[in-house]
Each structure stands twice: as structure tokens, then as C-alpha cells.
Amino acid sequence: MKNNTLTIIKKEFARFFGDKRMVFTTILMPGLMVYIMYTLMGNIMTNQFTSADNYVASGYVQNMPAELEPVLNELPVEWNDITSDEIDTIQTSLTEKEADLLVIFPENFVAELNSYDVSSGMAAPNVEIYHNSAKPESSDVNVMLTALLESYEASLSNRFDINAGQNDYDTASDQDMTGQLFAMLLPMLLMTFLFSSCISVAPESIAGEKERGTIATLLVTPMKRSSLALGKIISLSCIAMLSGLSSFIGTMLSLPSLMGSTSGLDTSYYTMKDYLLLLGVILSTVLVLVSLISIISAFAKSIKEASSTCSPLTILTIVVSLVPMMGGDMLKNLGMFFLPILNSVLCMNSIFSFQMEVTQVIVTIGMNLVYAGAMTFGLTRIFNSEKAMFSK
Amino acid sequence: MEPILNVTGLKKTFKLSAKQQKIEKTNEKVKTAVNNLSFTAYRGEVFGLLGSNGAGKTTTLRMLATLIKPDEGDAIVDGASIVNHPELVRTKIGFLTSELKLEEFFTPNYLYDFFSELHGVPAKEAAERKQSYFERFGIDKFAEVKVGNLSTGMKQKVSLVVSLVHDPDIIIFDEPTNGLDVLTAKVVTDFLQDLKEKGKTIIVSTHIFSLIEKICDRVGMIINGRMVACDTLEAICAGKTLEERFFEIYEEKVGTIDEK
Numbered sequence A: 001m002k003n004n005t006l007t008i009i010k011k012e013f014a015r016f017f018g019d020k021r022m023v024f025t026t027i028l029m030p031g032l033m034v035y036i037m038y039t040l041m042g043n044i045m046t047n048q049f050t051s052a053d054n055y056v057a058s059g060y061v062q063n064m065p066a067e068l069e070p071v072l073n074e075l076p077v078e079w080n081d082i083t084s085d086e087i088d089t090i091q092t093s094l095t096e097k098e099a100d101l102l103v104i105f106p107e108n109f110v111a112e113l114n115s116y117d118v119s120s121g122m123a124a125p126n127v128e129i130y131h132n133s134a135k136p137e138s139s140d141v142n143v144m145l146t147a148l149l150e151s152y153e154a155s156l157s158n159r160f161d162i163n164a165g166q167n168d169y170d171t172a173s174d175q176d177m178t179g180q181l182f183a184m185l186l187p188m189l190l191m192t193f194l195f196s197s198c199i200s201v202a203p204e205s206i207a208g209e210k211e212r213g214t215i216a217t218l219l220v221t222p223m224k225r226s227s228l229a230l231g232k233i234i235s236l237s238c239i240a241m242l243s244g245l246s247s248f249i250g251t252m253l254s255l256p257s258l259m260g261s262t263s264g265l266d267t268s269y270y271t272m273k274d275y276l277l278l279l280g281v282i283l284s285t286v287l288v289l290v291s292l293i294s295i296i297s298a299f300a301k302s303i304k305e306a307s308s309t310c311s312p313l314t315i316l317t318i319v320v321s322l323v324p325m326m327g328g329d330m331l332k333n334l335g336m337f338f339l340p341i342l343n344s345v346l347c348m349n350s351i352f353s354f355q356m357e358v359t360q361v362i363v364t365i366g367m368n369l370v371y372a373g374a375m376t377f378g379l380t381r382i383f384n385s386e387k388a389m390f391s392k
Numbered sequence B: 001m002e003p004i005l006n007v008t009g010l011k012k013t014f015k016l017s018a019k020q021q022k023i024e025k026t027n028e029k030v031k032t033a034v035n036n037l038s039f040t041a042y043r044g045e046v047f048g049l050l051g052s053n054g055a056g057k058t059t060t061l062r063m064l065a066t067l068i069k070p071d072e073g074d075a076i077v078d079g080a081s082i083v084n085h086p087e088l089v090r091t092k093i094g095f096l097t098s099e100l101k102l103e104e105f106f107t108p109n110y111l112y113d114f115f116s117e118l119h120g121v122p123a124k125e126a127a128e129r130k131q132s133y134f135e136r137f138g139i140d141k142f143a144e145v146k147v148g149n150l151s152t153g154m155k156q157k158v159s160l161v162v163s164l165v166h167d168p169d170i171i172i173f174d175e176p177t178n179g180l181d182v183l184t185a186k187v188v189t190d191f192l193q194d195l196k197e198k199g200k201t202i203i204v205s206t207h208i209f210s211l212i213e214k215i216c217d218r219v220g221m222i223i224n225g226r227m228v229a230c231d232t233l234e235a236i237c238a239g240k241t242l243e244e245r246f247f248e249i250y251e252e253k254v255g256t257i258d259e260k
């Protein structure tokens, strides 16, 4: 009776997608909410971290070309000329946030520029600009200077490069606090949104059918109860996954403004692999949450009872999402990734903070699938249980 | 006469929660709803289960429909045991009780097709049967109206046809006319008589004497979960009205009617 599973799935989809209000609150809202919240957070951060208006940055420059001097002097930067042996010292003081900017022009920059032939295929003269993204003032002047030089470069038909070398031009330390903070906040918000999307579909569909007496009508048909359990879990997961996907897209769209505003992180640092693994973690987490909430709903007599039974779980999820903030080496232990919910949180945290290890993600996704499978089997048993289905 | 339904020694007890104990005004933790109940129904007849509120009619029918399992006993429905082959039993019966609700979001048309699919009815057959049912009950005009927006009577009619999508040989109806106005009730009883003429076996439960008198061939009286009398309508009545006989039997079995 495999096709009965399909019949149930079709019915659940017809029920859900036929109801515009449900589609809006479950699928469009989460993405929109994530987007708005993250973007707002980004804006608040930007305002907090922008430098004071009258700040004069301390810039260090090697081989300042006389032609460019008047232009550079328009920036709110006090320029100090240095020689090559001072570069190391300046880089240290950049990291320590004493200096704001280090610019290295090639010797005879202008002469090289004039003799450079774009079509020659040779490397163009390169200007190196070092800054510290953890210091807002440094970031600001870096942006201004880069913009300035880029427009100059464009006017010279791309005859020189900026930061074409292999060096790390951002001298911010790896342990930049702001980045860490986001790596902790994002999983928590994401988990909260995922949980609420699951809670908005599963109790309605399972406890709701019990409450309204429509599940009994299904149970007198010859359909296998496992078809019903499977059909419910699959369709609810799909719907919750769409909702999760919406949160995911919302996150992706708002990341630039969120990360861009804060020094230290830049979405371009995330690779395609990071995104895919994050998506995998999100989807498998949805499966776990949907089957867990479905089981609770199958025992509940009403939607209200199901939701209120789930509310400690909501709190638990939020508390677990905060675990990475407490830190500790214990969290790097692979064993932690066998625990549902915590594994998802840890994975999201490590992906956002660029410390992701593929084994951990694979263990997480694998375990989540195992948990979801076991719970689907459990749901079949509950549908078979007269006590759970018809208790008064 | 060929037996098609054979019920032997059915028993069902419910554990009562503290709340239920209060409602039922009892200190006992267990309620015996159906107690050692046996009867036989024959192919092509209408069998009526008669009993007062709480007698155990619905519980009996729910067991026959395999919604709940008996503690003891069994029933063989057209060769299939409700204990051992509930899935097979479900293919043979059409069950209707007020407990079975339809999702209000969907239209009669959608629900009919959905349940036909669950019963594995071939599409063409389902479409033809749907048309004749819908015409007969005047559902065709409301085929695309959400069930939630239909009147009580129309809802009941839709429930009725949905329970018969697979054209079962045995039809089990719990209080088929409950809550219906006289016109709608007549449509339903006429339909039951038509089904009987087509050779279907019908089991109905009711506390309405006139319904039994009108449509039933044989009747079983249930008091406190026990079958106290079971015979043809003529044999039970023995020249009196069913109502008179019911109270006679009641007093004989329970002592006084006030006891309960």
C-alpha cells in the first residue's frame, strides 16, 4: 500500500498549499523575519562601530608618489613616511590597533605606471594596503583609500593593481570578538526559527486531526497505519523544510549587511561547501524536530496540549543553542555530535566561525537521519495504539 | 440464511481517569462497556442494535469496525477476524458514526476522491459511483463547497457517501438519523432500504424504536453492555409494540428502570 503514503502526502500538500494564510505564516514569514532581524542587527552594529567624525587616522606610507600626495591628503589620515625596514613594526602596531593603515607603493610608481603596457600580460604595478578590520576607524579609512585608488586606477585604464599579492592585508587577529559573537548568535536564531516552523505545522496536522476527529475517519480505511505515519512525516518535513529553507535564504540574503557592517567577517569568506553543509545540517535538523514534535502531537488530545507540551522543548532548544557561548574544549569532542539538537547547534556554530570539520557535519547529518527514522517508526506504533488515538 | 457477521463473546473495558470517574459518578477504576456480547447477522438483512444511552452500542460497533480492539472475544466479518485481520475487515465494511469527521477545509468532491483512492477503487468506477451518490443525495450542487460551510444535514450526507466509496457488502451505521431533521432522516432511511434491496447487510444502532420497526429484520437489545434479547422483530415484539416489549425486558433484567 505504498501509494497510500503518496495519497496522504498529496492530501497534506493540498491542505497546506490550499491555505494561503498557512503558506504565508509558515513559509514566507520565517525567511522575511530572519532577513529583517539580521539586517536590523547589522545596521545597529554598523552604527555602533562607525568611527567618530573627527577622528584622524594614523597612516604609514612607503614610496608616496608626489602626484598622489594631494589626493591622499584629502583623507582624514595623518601620513607618515616609512622605509622598508619599518614595515614589520608597523604591521604589529596595526594588529595592536595603534596604527590604522599601511600603504606600500612600488618604487617609481608613476614611472612604472606610465611605461606599463596593459596588453603585455605582465603583472601591473601593485599597491598594497594593510588595515585592521577589527578596528572600525582602520576599516573606514581603508574603504575610503581603496575607493579613491580604484577610481584613480580606472581613470588610468587599469594600469595598476591593489592588493594583488598573496599577503593577508587584513591584520585583524583571528580571535576577533565580533565574529565570534555572530557565530554564536546566528545558530541560536536559526534554531529558534526552525523550531517554530516545525511547531507551526506538526501539531496542527497530527493533534489537530485527532482533536477534530478526522484521524478516525482515516483509521477506518484499509490503509496501513505506517502509510499514515510515513505520509505525515514526509509531507510535514517537506513543508517545514520549505520553511527552514526560507529561514536559510533569509540568512544568506542578510549576511552581507550583517557581516559587512562588522569588521572581522565577510560573507565572501564562506565557500560553496560551507553553504551546502549548512543546508544539509538545517534540513536534517528539521527532520528530527518534525518527527519529535509529531510524536508529542500524536499523544496530545488537542493542538493546544501539543503546543504546550512542546514549549519546554522550545526552551531546551534555545538553551542548547547557547551552549557554544560557554565554550570549552569538550565541545570539540566528536561524541557531542551524536546528541540531537546540540549537534546541529555546534555544526552551525563551527560553520559560521570558519572552524567547521567535515566529519562533525557528516556525523550530525547521519545521526539526525537515524533519529528521524526511529521516530517515524515510533509514530506508526502510536497510530496503532488505541490508547493514544482514542483516549478521552 | 447465510451468516455474514458472527460476534462471539465480545468484551471491552475502559480504564477510567479520575476525571471520567467524576463524570460517571463512580469509584470504580474500570468501566465494562461491552460484556460477553454475541450475535449473528445474516446476509442481506438489516440488524438493529437497540439500547439506551451508555448501553454499549457504539463501543460494539467500533470494535466491529476495528477502531478499537476487544479485550476478549472476536467477530468474524465476512470471513475475516476483527482481532487477527483488522485490515481485511476494513475493506469489507463501511462504517459511519458521528465520531468520524471530515476535514472541513476540503470539498465533498475532493474528499470522495481521496477516500476512493485510499480504498483503492479504480478511478472510472469511483467517478461513476460518485455521480450517482451525489445526484441521489443532492450533493452535486455543493460538490465544490468546503465541508465546513455545509449544513449539518449535508455534512451527514457527505459522510455517508464517503463511508461507502468502496461499495461494501456490510454497512455499519451508528445512530444513522441522529441530529437530522425529518426530511433528511427519511432520505437516509430510504437509502438504507435501497441498500438492503441490493443485497447489502446493514447493522444499525439506535435508541429510536420507530426506526427499528421501520427498517430492521432482526433486533438485539443491549442493556449495560450485555445482549439481553436477540431475535426477529416479530418474535421479540410478540404482538406488542417494540417500545412496550423493551420496557418489559428492561424491568425483567435490571429490576427497576430507576436503578440506573
Ligand SMILES: Nc1ncnc2c1ncn2[C@@H]1O[C@H](COP(=O)(O)OP(=O)(O)OP(=O)(O)O)[C@@H](O)[C@H]1O
Pocket (backbone or CB within 6 Å): A390, A391, A392, B014, B015, B016, B020, B031, B032, B033, B051, B052, B053, B054, B055, B056, B057, B058, B059, B060, B207
Ligand atoms: N473511551 C472511553 N473511555 C471510558 N469509558 C468509555 C469510553 N467509551 C465509552 N465509554 C463508556 O462505555 C459505556 C458504553 O458507551 P457507548 O458509547 O458504547 O454507549 P452507547 O450505547 O453508544 O450510548 P449512546 O446512546 O449514548 O451513544 C458508557 O458508559 C461510556 O461512558
Ligand SMILES: [Mg+2]
Pocket (backbone or CB within 6 Å): B057, B058, B059, B174
Ligand atoms: Mg453511541
